[in-house]
Amino acid sequence: MPIAQLITPTQLYQRLEEPGLVILDCRASLQDLDYGRRSYAQGHIEGASLADLERDLSGKVVKGVTGRHPLPSPGHLLDRLQTWGINAGSDVVLYDDGPGAYAARAWWLLVWLGKRSGVYILDGGLKAWHEARLPLSLNPPPGERGHFGGKPDADLTVTAHQIHEHLSDDRLTLLDARAQARFNGDAEPIDPVAGHIPGAYCLDFTKNLQPDGTFLPPEQLRERFAPYLPTAGADTQVVAYCGSGVTACHNLLAMCLAGLPLAKLYAGSWSEWITDPQRPVATGPTPSTGRPALAQPLPPVLVPQGR
Structure with missing residues (x-):
């Protein structure tokens, strides 16, 4: 089975009553930390759980050390996946507003922990869902806890x-x-x-x-x-x-x-x-041949916590 698969809105709608199907709403905004929670509360695909980029799909930001979205700890991520009802054999559908960037982050984290099949991206996201004139729900997701277990693949x-x-x-x-x-x-x-x-x-x-x-x-x-x-x-x-x-x-x-x-x-x-001034940076487009020349090391900078 492919490690990544797409599913259309119509295909997902036809499977909403399927036992064991897990749906994660991954909507987020880099400019608005509460966008995902607010959007989820206003309506989501029936049965979906909220997978929040900041709280669920990222770890703690350490100012001047980490990037803006470090990987979550495996223990925290596993707990969230189990809370959402995911088992080793679950089919999991991920969606966001449409471009798929946040859904792709959730997909990669699942792959990182060893789930290499049964993971789908809603092609076109919620934008495509709306265009298909399919309904949203205000109902809470199923409460049954899953037992998915996995460990990070350092080779990835x-x-x-x-x-x-x-x-x-x-x-x-x-x-x-x-x-x-x-x-x-x-x-x-x-x-x-x-x-x-x-x-x-x-x-x-x-x-x-x-x-x-x-x-x-x-x-x-x-x-x-x-x-x-x-x-x-x-x-x-x-x-x-x-x-x-x-x-x-x-x-x-x-x-x-x-x-x-x-x-x-x-x-x-x-x-x-860019948190380490000894790491070089380059500017301008990549040359059509060869590799860009290394720029001088960066001056010391403080990277603000968060976005």
């Missing part, structure tokens, strides 16, 4: 130290999921330093989507990502990152939807990278 992540050690190594390929303006350093609305990790390529996660907000067909996703993957037998490590380890998961999901291997995640991402 890399650290800032590991990246820093291999910046000059052509076998490292970094894929940045942020928009081109943030990658270039032309604009930085969230973090205190603009730019990107030297040598990275910009693959804006929104380009994984069609104009209606659903994912591109698998063959088009394959065309998008295949050039950055190692050829047969090549010893190349592909690593996805973004601002804080959230939208990078969208690129990882898209690669899996295309039938490509699951790449690694730099979970701390840009917001963690």
Whole structure:
């Protein structure tokens, strides 16, 4: 069974009464910490539980040390997954407003803990659900606790130290999921330093989507990502990152939807990278050939807690 699957609104609606189906509402906003809770309270897909980005899908932010959305502790995450009723054999459907960035974060966390099948992303999210004229509910989710157990797969992540050690190594390929303006350093609305990790390529996660907000067909996703993957037998490590380890998961999901291997995640991402002034930064677009020259090390900065 594929590690990542899509489900349409109509398909999900037809399965709402299915025993054991778990639905997680992953709506969030980087500008409004309570957006997900407020939106969930105003209406959600029948049976869905709220999976809050800040409280459930991220760990504690340590000022000047972590990024804005560090990974949650495995114990905390497992408790939340069990609270939501997830078992090893559960089918789990994840959704957000539409782009899929927050749903993809939940998908990756499930994969990280070992759930490699039966996880679906609602294609087009709640936007597509509304367009299909399907109803929302104010009812609470089922209260039955699950017994899913798992442990983190260390092979799915890399650290800032590991990246820093291999910046000059052509076998490292970094894929940045942020928009081109943030990658270039032309604009930085969230973090205190603009730019990107030297040598990275910009693959804006929104380009994984069609104009209606659903994912591109698998063959088009394959065309998008295949050039950055190692050829047969090549010893190349592909690593996805973004601002804080959230939208990078969208690129990882898209690669899996295309039938490509699951790449690694730099979970701390840009917001963690810039906490150490010894880590270099680059600005401007990635050259069409070769690797960007390393910029001078950053001056000391204080990264504000939160967003």
